Amino acid sequence: MDFNYSEEQLLVQKTAMEFARDHLLPGAVERDEKMEFPAEQIEMLGEMGFMGMMIPESWGGSGFDTVSYCLAVEEIAKADAATAVPVSVNNSLVCALLLKYGNEQQKEKYLKKLASGKLLGAFSLSEPQAGSDASNLLTSAVRDGDHYIIKGTKNWVSNGINSDLVMVFAVTEKGVGYKGISVFAVEKGIDGFSTGKKENKLGIRGSDTCELYFDDCRVPAENRIGKEGDGFSIAMTVLDGGRIGIAAQALGIAQAAMEKAIAYAKERKQFGIPISSFGAVREKIADMATGIASARLLTHRAAELKDQGKPFSKEAAMAKYSASEAAMSASTECVQIFGGYGYMKEYGVERLMRDAKITQIYEGTTEVQKLVIARSMLEEA
Numbered sequence: 486m487d488f489n490y491s492e493e494q495l496l497v498q499k500t501a502m503e504f505a506r507d508h509l510l511p512g513a514v515e516r517d518e519k520m521e522f523p524a525e526q527i528e529m530l531g532e533m534g535f536m537g538m539m540i541p542e543s544w545g546g547s548g549f550d551t552v553s554y555c556l557a558v559e560e561i562a563k564a565d566a567a568t569a570v571p572v573s574v575n576n577s578l579v580c581a582l583l584l585k586y587g588n589e590q591q592k593e594k595y596l597k598k599l600a601s602g603k604l605l606g607a608f609s610l611s612e613p614q615a616g617s618d619a620s621n622l623l624t625s626a627v628r629d630g631d632h633y634i635i636k637g638t639k640n641w642v643s644n645g646i647n648s649d650l651v652m653v654f655a656v657t658e659k660g661v662g663y664k665g666i667s668v669f670a671v672e673k674g675i676d677g678f679s680t681g682k683k684e685n686k687l688g689i690r691g692s693d694t695c696e697l698y699f700d701d702c703r704v705p706a707e708n709r710i711g712k713e714g715d716g717f718s719i720a721m722t723v724l725d726g727g728r729i730g731i732a733a734q735a736l737g738i739a740q741a742a743m744e745k746a747i748a749y750a751k752e753r754k755q756f757g758i759p760i761s762s763f764g765a766v767r768e769k770i771a772d773m774a775t776g777i778a779s780a781r782l783l784t785h786r787a788a789e790l791k792d793q794g795k796p797f798s799k800e801a802a803m804a805k806y807s808a809s810e811a812a813m814s815a816s817t818e819c820v821q822i823f824g825g826y827g828y829m830k831e832y833g834v835e836r837l838m839r840d841a842k843i844t845q846i847y848e849g850t851t852e853v854q855k856l857v858i859a860r861s862m863l864e865e866a
């Protein structure tokens with residue numbers, strides 16, 4: 486593994502950092518407070534090529550590698566983790582799915598627009614009874630001539646409200662478990678497809694999350710992606726890549742927390758000296774720095790394996806597990822270092838703690854990541 490970033494990777498990181506500093510940080514607290522989607526910022530990120538980063542230019546993307554993508558997502562999340570949600574979902578779940586599994590017609594119709602930021606995508610696998618047990622779907626898609634009729638309820642859909650196109654997983658054959666799941670690209674605005682209310686969340690409040698309702702919704706058969714029954718394996722493969730993006734998002738939150746904690750600890754005096762002189766505070770900073778550095782290595786290793794076309798499922802799970810732990814721990818300890826001030830909204834560190842929590846939950850909980858890692862270790866032994 487080369488520990489030096491290429492000039493291109495560093496340029497991507499710098500561009501993302503400057504954008505985040507100028508366009509994300511200023512309104513982040515307000516958007517969090519008002520649960521306001523960063524629509525203008527997502528449009529700008531699309532124009533800058535950040536919505537289809539790993540998609541070849543011929544399909545409307547910017548053709549960067551996964552390490553560049555991680556560096557960009559980390560910078561974005563460092564300023565505003567809520568904005569990193571639509572970026573991550575569109576890049577690593579929706580565009581990646583279409584690039585790998587879409588046919589030429591589907592790529593021409595949808596991928597070009599999604600990768601260039603003209604459309605925003607969402608990924609809808611979960612249902613009220615199917616979270617970690619992701620194949621336990623009830624939403625059905627029944628073939629009717631050259632259409633499928635989709636019926637059911639999906640939930641926890643990031644970008645659910647603001648997206649133009651949703652990757653919907655549904656059961657096309659009952660009684661055969663995960664082998665009966667297929668995936669469809671479903672356009673917003675078609676009859677029988679509606680969205681629920683915007684969920685009032687603990688963190689990443691600027692991103693939108695909602696339920697989706699399909700009431701005998703007729704979707705053209707040509708919008709099925711891959712073969713009938715391939716849906717679950719498509720979801721799992723795509724989620725492996727998605728987990729690298731969530732790890733990068735978690736790293737951004739953790740890095741922001743550590744930087745804020747260090748700056749405050751050097752400035753804040755108690756008992757006549759800066760609190761950074763106290764062993765208890767130094768220990769927290771050492772733990773933050775070590776947790777972040779090791780999670781970043783795991784994340785970039787998973788990204789590199791993905792780019793090399795090698796298996797990376799276990800490594801992506803390790804990256805997400807370690808980075809989300811680093812984010813939760815660094816943000817909690819940052820609030821602790823800030824003490825009473827940290828508990829107040831105006832100091833802007835409690836937002837990091839609230840935002841960090843979701844990284845241990847979505848795109849596979851910490852417990853699911855451990856299951857993936859342990860299974861892989863036992864199979865290898």
Ligand code: CAA
Nearest residue numbers: 610617619620641642643663718721722798847848849853
């Ligand atoms: N890549 C490719 N195929 C995979 C795979 C992977 N990583 N993992 C499993 N599969 C395949 C298996 O090979 C198997 O197929 P074969 O029999 O043909 O080999 C099939 O899928 C079933 O696999 P399992 O028996 O392992 O399935 P399981 O039911 O035991 O589930 C699980 C395993 C890891 C728990 C999985 O269900 C899982 O990852 N759950 C979490 C789901 C998740 O991450 N949800 C997030 C949804 S998106 C979101 O968060 C919201 C948003 O808007 C971003």
